[in-house]
Amino acid sequence: MVDVTRQQALELWRNAVVASVKGDTPDLSQRQMAVMLTVYMSAPPHTVRGLADLLGISKPAVTRALDRLGSFGLVKRKVDENDRRSVLIQRTVKGSVFLSDFAGVVMDGAKAVDSE
Numbered sequence: 001m002v003d004v005t006r007q008q009a010l011e012l013w014r015n016a017v018v019a020s021v022k023g024d025t026p027d028l029s030q031r032q033m034a035v036m037l038t039v040y041m042s043a044p045p046h047t048v049r050g051l052a053d054l055l056g057i058s059k060p061a062v063t064r065a066l067d068r069l070g071s072f073g074l075v076k077r078k079v080d081e082n083d084r085r086s087v088l089i090q091r092t093v094k095g096s097v098f099l100s101d102f103a104g105v106v107m108d109g110a111k112a113v114d115s116e
Contacts, residue, residue: 015109016102023105025098026072031057035065039075039089040099046089047080074098 004012021027028036038054039046048066052059066089069075074095080086 012106012109015112016106019105019109020102023101025101026074028068029065031061032065032068035062036069036074036095036099040091040095044088044090045080047086048089051089069095072098 034055035051038051042054048059048062051066052062055062066075066077070077072094073092076090076092077087078090080088
């Protein structure tokens with residue numbers, strides 16, 4: 001684990017958010033990013049109900065976040081073949097690239113904070 005001060009942690013987060021806003025990528029809300037990271041960093045399958053439970057937010061809030069992420073092509077929905085009433089949330093190549101690029105932004109920010 002990296003040992004950073006609270007100020008350095010905030011500076012790291014600020015650097016990543018500012019770089020993201022300046023970039024040519026979708027500008028995601030905190031909730032959208034939380035949903036996105038949960039879909040990509042925790043084991044599937046993912047459903048609206050499961051994401052709502054994991055994140056401690058309402059199903060409508062998850063649905064709105066997924067609608068926005070889907071409009072950017074960062075996630076997609078697919079009917080569960082085993083239970084046609086259920087919809088699975090799936091990763092996309094575009095979403096994987098987005099998060100890989102964002103990780104690079106965070107790493108660059110960490111280098112800047114570390115050199116201070």
